Amino acid sequence: YLSMALPAWINVSDATFLPVLSAIEKKYATQRVVQEAVTSALGGREEQYLASMNPSDLLKNNLNTTIGKRQRKEMNPIYVVETNEVDNRTRGLKLFRSICATCHGADGKGIQDLAPPLKGSEYIDGSMKRLAAIILHGVSGPITVNGTLYRLNNEMPALLHNKDISDQDIADIIRFTQNAFAKQGKNISAADVKLMRDKKPAGTGVFTEKQLLETDFDK
Structure with missing residues (x-):
C-alpha cells in the first residue's frame, strides 16, 4: 500500500x-x-x-x-514488473491441471474409484512412448499400479480426437509428470507423440492393461 x-x-x-x-x-x-x-x-x-x-x-x-x-x-x-513466461513446464502444469488432475488429483495420488495414482506408477516411470499412447488412446478395465489392482468401471478418456490438444501439448503434459511424479525424469518429443497416434490398440481402440504390457511401444 x-x-x-x-x-x-x-x-x-x-x-x-x-x-x-x-x-x-x-x-x-x-x-x-x-x-x-x-x-x-x-x-x-x-x-x-x-x-x-x-x-x-x-x-x-x-x-x-x-x-x-x-x-x-x-x-x-x-x-521491474516481472511476468511469468510460459514454457514447456508451465504449459504442462496448466494442461495437467485442466485435463488430468480432475481424475488423478493435483498431487498425482489418484482418486478413489476414479483413477489410479501417478506417483510411483510404472507407467510414469516406464516408456515415454507408452505413456503418450495411454494419453492418446485411453485405458479401459482393471489396471495394476505399483502392485495394487484398481478395478475401475470407467475408461480413461482418450485425447486422440481432441483437436485442441496438440502433440506438443501431450509432450508438455508428459514432461510435467516427469518433473512432478517420476523417480527419474525422462523426455519425449512432439514427433514421438505423433508416432503414437498410429499405435492404435486392437478391438475398441482403447488400451487394456494386457495390451499395454504386451505392446512394444519403443520398437
Whole structure:
C-alpha cells in the first residue's frame, strides 16, 4: 500500500511530504519492506532525499543502489514488473491441471474409484512412448499400479480426437509428470507423440492393461 500511496502524496509537495516520508522511514528503519516502499515512492528524488533527510543505513544503501543503476541505465529490481513466461513446464502444469488432475488429483495420488495414482506408477516411470499412447488412446478395465489392482468401471478418456490438444501439448503434459511424479525424469518429443497416434490398440481402440504390457511401444 505504501508504495502506491506515497508517490501520490510526494507529487503534491516535496517540501511537505519528504519530512513525513523521513519520519516513516526512521520509525521502521530496520524493516526492509518499508524501506523498499520508501525507495519506490521517491521515484527520481533519491539524491534530494540523501542530501536533505539523513536516511537510515538500509535506506541509504537502497538509494545509492538505485542511483547507481540509473546512471548505468540498468533496471532497478524494485521498479521491474516481472511476468511469468510460459514454457514447456508451465504449459504442462496448466494442461495437467485442466485435463488430468480432475481424475488423478493435483498431487498425482489418484482418486478413489476414479483413477489410479501417478506417483510411483510404472507407467510414469516406464516408456515415454507408452505413456503418450495411454494419453492418446485411453485405458479401459482393471489396471495394476505399483502392485495394487484398481478395478475401475470407467475408461480413461482418450485425447486422440481432441483437436485442441496438440502433440506438443501431450509432450508438455508428459514432461510435467516427469518433473512432478517420476523417480527419474525422462523426455519425449512432439514427433514421438505423433508416432503414437498410429499405435492404435486392437478391438475398441482403447488400451487394456494386457495390451499395454504386451505392446512394444519403443520398437
